[in-house]
Amino acid sequence: MLKRMLEERKSQPRKEQSDFFDYVLEELQSKDTILTEGIALDLMFVLLFVSFETTSWAITLAIKFLHEHPQALKELKEEHEAIIRRRENASYGLTWQEYKSMKFTFQFINETVRLANIAPALFRKTLKEINFKGYTIPAGWAIMVYSQAVHLNPAKYEDPLQFNPWRWEGIELNGATRNFMAFGGGIRYCIGADFAKVQMAVFLHCFVTKYK
Ligand code: HEM
Known part of the structure; x- marks a missing residue:
């Protein structure tokens, strides 16, 4: 489907760039690009999945946890109602300063993504031979870092x-x-982590202050 869309867009270019497809096309047509059509399509597919499924999954679980933990719901409500009370005008939207003040909300989000394990494992490749606890992993091998096992390890989390x-x-x-590797780690750390946290916080703000 994405391939067909790309073909269509190529044959009928739009006057003004307005979405990600237009920017990918512009890059594809530039002289020194390292992008190929195959990479571009992979990128579009991956982005669709990683930017949508992840956050919606985390928010779905957050609602489940709110339902099951009335004390957490109470504390979250208190935090967000206090934010609205402090506003000069209650009808104003959320500000960045208000977002940064959401102490309990961040605790709630961390705990949600720790238990959600949306990406239960990370993949890496060894650049050099590694000796670990008597085992040798040769250079160039693929490694699966099982982050879920860390997040659910009683030695790390009571x-x-x-x-x-x-x-x-x-x-x-x-x-x-x-x-804590819910958003991965190192050079491949999730580029959408901060965006996902904002989305979750804004959702929780509206949910606990408006939903009856
Ligand atoms: C709760 C929401 C999310 C979770 C739990 C999550 C988790 C992750 C994890 C575990 C990785 C792998 C990192 C690694 O291998 O070290 C990753 C990579 C990535 N994420 Fe997210 N993600 C979330 C939301 C998003 C959003 C909203 C976007 C885009 C708007 C996004 C874009 C990406 C991209 C592009 C990568 C690949 C980065 C790279 O390979 O350099 N993610 N994410």
């Missing part, structure tokens, strides 16, 4: 199957750690 947003109290996460 009572790991329990939804407990309070476990994140006082912990500021700005990227991946050895124990």
